[in-house]
Amino acid sequence: xxxxxxxxxxxxxxxxxxxxxxxxxxxxxxxxxxxxxxxxxxxxxxxxxxxxxxxxxxxxxxxxxxxxxxxxxxxxxxxxxxxxxxxxxxxxxxxxxxxxxxxxxxxxxxxxxxxxxxxxxxxxxxxxxxxxxxxxxxxxxxxxxxxxxxxxxxxxxxxxxxxxxxxxxxxxxxxxxxxxxxxxxxxxxxxxx
Numbered sequence: 001x002x003x004x005x006x007x008x009x010x011x012x013x014x015x016x017x018x019x020x021x022x023x024x025x026x027x028x029x030x031x032x033x034x035x036x037x038x039x040x041x042x043x044x045x046x047x048x049x050x051x052x053x054x055x056x057x058x059x060x061x062x063x064x065x066x067x068x069x070x071x072x073x074x075x076x077x078x079x080x081x082x083x084x085x086x087x088x089x090x091x092x093x094x095x096x097x098x099x100x101x102x103x104x105x106x107x108x109x110x111x112x113x114x115x116x117x118x119x120x121x122x123x124x125x126x127x128x129x130x131x132x133x134x135x136x137x138x139x140x141x142x143x144x145x146x147x148x149x150x151x152x153x154x155x156x157x158x159x160x161x162x163x164x165x166x167x168x169x170x171x172x173x174x175x176x177x178x179x180x181x182x183x184x185x186x187x188x189x190x191x192x193x
Contacts, residue, residue, distance in 0.1 A: 002027055002034055003048055011093045015045070015101050049098055049107060052091060057122040059084040066128035070138040071188050073129050078155055078184050085159045092159060140193050150190055154183050 005026045010018045020041055024031045038044040064076045085092050098104060130147055133139040139147070161167050162175035 002029075002037065003051070006044060006048055007052070007090050007094050010045075010048075010097050011090050015097055015103075018045075020044075045098075045103060046106070048094075049103065052094065053107075056084055056088075056091060059087075060122055061125055064125055064129075066125045067132055068129070069136075070133040070191060073133070074151060074188060074191075075184065077126075077152075078180065081152070081155060082159070082180055085163075089163055092156070092163065138193060139191055147191075151187060154187055155180070158183060 002023065006018070006023050009022055009026060013022070018041070020034050021031055023034055023044075027033070034044065038047065060077065060080045062076075062080050064073065064080065066073070068076070098107065127144070130139065130144065134141045158175050158179060161173045165173060167173040
């Protein structure tokens with residue numbers, strides 16, 4: 001309950017608005033209770049990110065084969081990311097809060113420099129997938145950031161609109177499976193060599 005409430009508060013009020021006092025009040029526990037499990041606010045946030053990241057890694061890697069074709073592999077990634085975001089609607093906004101905070105450097109270090117500690121299987125699978133598709137001539141070699149932007153940003157933009165309940169013009173928006181897969185087809189066309 002403490003972890004879920006912490007994520008809810010961080011998403012709603014941002015990291016600056018998150019305090020152990022606010023968390024304790026939301027959980028109807030004494031202010032000292034979170035300290036039984038966590039050293040301090042930073043310890044709690046770091047553990048939340050690691051746990052949420054590792055859970056997300058498992059969900060995103062489900063059935064993903066780095067040796068699959070560009071379209072097959074991306075389809076699995078899109079399906080998994082879409083389902084993960086719909087099933088866990090606070091995960092994306094939570095990670096956005098972390099990404100735009102001083103914690104981002106700490107997790108970037110863990111992601112890049114501490115193999116096996118934080119989402120390393122996810123990273124290795126995706127890098128191998130991109131390498132394999134380039135080797136087979138399905139994908140032109142581009143910096144990974146370009147690949148990521150073309151491959152996943154459209155999905156994450158649609159999911160953000162869905163979670164906010166409105167599109168870029170402020171009009172009501174609900175994401176449908178049909179929208180996801182139409183967008184997916186456009187992304188595949190853009191990526192194919």
